[in-house]
Amino acid sequence: MADDKSKHDAEHAEGHGKREPSYLVAQRGLKSWLFTIDHKRLGLMYLGSTLLFFFVGGVAAILFRTELLTPAGDFIPWLLSHLPTALGGTGGDVEAAVAQSATTYNKLFTVHGAVMVFLVIIPAVPGSLGNFLLPLMLGAKDVAFPRLNLLSFWVYTLGACFFLYTLFAGGLDTGWTFYTPYSSTTGTAVVSALFGAFILGFSSILTGLNFMVTIHKMRAPGMTWNRMPLFCWSIYATAVIQVLATPVLAITLLLLVVERTLNIGIFDPAMGGDPVLFQHFFWFYSHPAVYIMILPGFGIISELVAVHSRKHIFGYKAIALSSVAIAIISFIVWGHHMFVSGQSELAAIVFSFLTFAVAVPTAIKVFSWVATLYKGSIQFNTPMLYALMFLFTFSIGGLTGVFLGTLSVDVHLHDTYFVVAHFHYVMMGGTIIAFIGGLHHWWPKMTGRTYSVWQSKWAALLVFIGFNMTFFNQFVLGQQGMPRRYYTYVPQFQQQHMMSTIGSYILFLGLLWIAIYLLASLRRSAAPKEPLPDNTWGGASLEWSTQTPPIEHNFHGQPRVDTDPYNFPQIDRTGEVDHH
């Protein structure tokens, strides 16, 4: 093959026999982790924190899904009356528990939404896999600004502390969207939550800035833009949105803080302000933010699909540029969140059209992935199972988005479970599924450990069944008129709600199982007898050319690149990787 000539020349020169200590053990002690500027260690720290908050948000979801098992509204009162007051319960006072139950339900779905959006989905993939992989894939020693990288992790932690404080200071009941005038008048801890989101925004900006500069300036010799792995392209598009949209969120949240504390009258109609102006401000960030959430997932899928079907990615440039196209269009579609909030008909028509336009670059990606699979040598490794799952669930999520972008249909579906199902198919069925797939793909590279294959495949099945069972019939529920964010409902919906709740339990168990076997693989006793091979799956991008787990400075010498990252070594029909 043409590609094995000089691609890994640095590695070949050093030879395979000699192993240096990996980044995991190069330095020891708690301080060497807390104040590390190594992008790989920071990636692991982001991974741990985002997964922890994924668990917190998940528990909140399980609690309110349990409430929705029946229309009686009896679970939360039961829960509250059995909790001691220190934990937010009423300590046996049943009447007080009943009185608080609706508000508690509001707080639970707000915690779920706010934690999942601000603490999990936005930072998860860029923070963990992005940090870990970007310099490795580019052939660099680190990101451009390693200390800034550490700072953005600690800013993230500070923001998370504000969110945790919010939880213990009476919670938040505005929904993650903070719509005015409710958010400027409700008695819950809105200001600390706003500051939390504000601070997390800075973490996101700093990460995006760092990645942008890294991609521009830190590529290895020979790594042209069109030789970058597609994951890097998607991280680049994400970074552009992070940098250009998040400042607007910052100023929005700041204005809302001022509105709440000084009643300045920008958003509050009672003081002469305009609540729809808040929605414009908010969605000018938060719609692009949806693509901050999904674009890194696209990048992961591009890698997974190509590597595990052992075939050159179809339409490299189309996939790369469609990421950029999505980033650009994402800035001019925010008005589709306000079709029923009072905006001019012309604006609604234009926003509706632009919303449909997003479907074009997105479809280019999906078709390219499917075309990559065509006549590929598909191996059903666990990461590939998630990639295939993604194609299925994300397509449903994407297509139902077109329903919601249609003006007349949106009037019917607005604020129903249809919307809930749509964005869970995109966020959970898209980003989180891709994230879990990516985690399984790069887990050996990151940790030097392997997980149980059979367990991972069964857990993947549980996740798939649980996810679809939870959310698919919510499309039907929403179409039949079940509004979102209600803690009780008319009895005719009970069967579907029950199915959804049972599905959420299955999903939760599946995710818990993944956590268990991944954590189990980290035990001392689970350490492999011999170091894992450098190239777990036969990938051709640079991260597979270095030691597993990588050494502190990533590569022995400066890698040079003279081919694109999807020229795989000759396909071996036995499924074994050709190591030359």
Place this chain on the structure above:
Amino acid sequence: MSTDHESPKAHRPEGAHEPHAFFAHHFNTPDQQAGAAKLGMWVFLSTEILMFSGLFLAYFIVRMFYPDMVLAAHEHLNKTAGGINTVVLITSSVTMALAVRAAQVGNTPAIKRNLLLTIMFAGVFMVVKYFEYTAKFEHGMLPGKYYTAFEHGYYIPGNPHIFFAVYFCMTGLHGIHVLVGIGVLTWVYIRASKGHFGPNYYTPVENVGLYWHLVDLIWIFLFPLLYLVR
């Protein structure tokens, strides 16, 4: 070549220029490091512009909703003070540019002198701002629910509490940026005193300069929009 720094660090990649004392190991060449820092600064400045753009948008919406109120309320801003501050900031941008030039040619006394002048102008700006704010406080021209100007004999029709909210938000956020500017200018001054900068390495001076020009530029827009509405 500059003569005023210590010997370069040990990690020297082959074929690179003579690395300066602040060369970070993860870059291949000092040029790459300087380019990265400058690009990072420009990207950061774009986030600043977008953050302020939210406030400018709020300003225009308020002005569109209540044109008469904005017109009447802005008469109570002190045009002389605002004008003086505009001249002060533009002058400080000149001294900043001179400091960057001095760093490029390795003239440390000139860097220090010009940085000191820039810090001084920034201080003058804040002092003038202080007197402006104090006057507004005394007249009850405060944002939102704290607006009590009518108790002090000023009657402005409409919703002037919104105008003063916008005024304080915009000039307040800008003022915070001036204070941060004083901080980073002092940091660069201290580093200049230690002789860190010369023709090979002046990125911090240049980047702080870019930041300072942006702070100046934002004021150039704030001044006419708030003080010279007509």
